Amino acid sequence: MEGEGDLLEVYAKYRDLELRFRGKPEEVVRVLLKFVQRILPAFDLASKITLTVDLEGLIENVEGIIAFTPEGPVVTVSKERLGGDKGAIMLHLIKAYIGHRTGRLDKDTLASSEIKSLIGVKSSTVAARLSELVSSGWVERVGRGEYRITTLGIKNFLDEVLPKIEAGEGA
Numbered sequence: 001m002e003g004e005g006d007l008l009e010v011y012a013k014y015r016d017l018e019l020r021f022r023g024k025p026e027e028v029v030r031v032l033l034k035f036v037q038r039i040l041p042a043f044d045l046a047s048k049i050t051l052t053v054d055l056e057g058l059i060e061n062v063e064g065i066i067a068f069t070p071e072g073p074v075v076t077v078s079k080e081r082l083g084g085d086k087g088a089i090m091l092h093l094i095k096a097y098i099g100h101r102t103g104r105l106d107k108d109t110l111a112s113s114e115i116k117s118l119i120g121v122k123s124s125t126v127a128a129r130l131s132e133l134v135s136s137g138w139v140e141r142v143g144r145g146e147y148r149i150t151t152l153g154i155k156n157f158l159d160e161v162l163p164k165i166e167a168g169e170g171a
Contacts, residue, residue: 052151053151053154055098055101055102058094058098058154058158059098059102061158061162062091062094062098062162064076064077065077065091065162065165066091066094066095066098068102068104072099072104072105073095073098073099073102073104073105074095075091075092075095075118077165079119079120081165081168082119082161082165083161083164083165085119085121085125085126085129086129086132086133086161087157087161087164087165088118088119089115089119089126089129089130089133089139090133090138090139090149090153090156090157090161091157091161091165092110092115092118092119093109093110093115093139093147093148093149093153094149094154094157096108096109096110096148096149097148097149097154108148108149109142109143109146109147109148110146110147110148111145111146111147112126112127112130112145112146112147113145115130115147130147133147133153134147136153136156137150137152137153138150138152138153138156138157139153
């Protein structure tokens with residue numbers, strides 16, 4: 001079969017995905033997309049996978065958790081209901097995202113120092129949680145000490161963190 005050698009070469013290159021990317025699903029997806037595109041160049045899978053945020057739906061989902069004031073959006077639930085430090089960080093970054101998208105805030109990012117004061121934990125704790133969130137692809141670093149929620153992070157928040165907040169499970 002023509003091309004079989006190429007296929008075996010590509011397979012050999014990517015067979016250790018599990019070991020190389022353990023705990024980093026976004027990297028696995030990226031490498032697998034490259035693999036599929038190399039095997040089937042005419043099949044552009046990446047163009048068919050798009051994750052978007054429905055701003056109106058997001059605002060409806062966080063109703064009762066984020067409120068809008070003349071000064072901008074504010075979190076209205078206690079820290080205990082936010083699912084731990086990661087949930088609290090994600091919620092405040094979503095608040096910044098919504099505030100910026102609705103024109104109530106100048107930026108959609110928060111500095112790590114702002115996050116520290118908003119959730120009331122040590123700088124080292126904020127740095128560790130932000131590092132975990134960046135590694136997972138849910139938050140991105142956009143400047144020196146500035147962070148923004150990603151589309152994947154918003155989806156994860158809606159799927160995993162928000163139900164816990166609504167159920168009152170907290171951390």
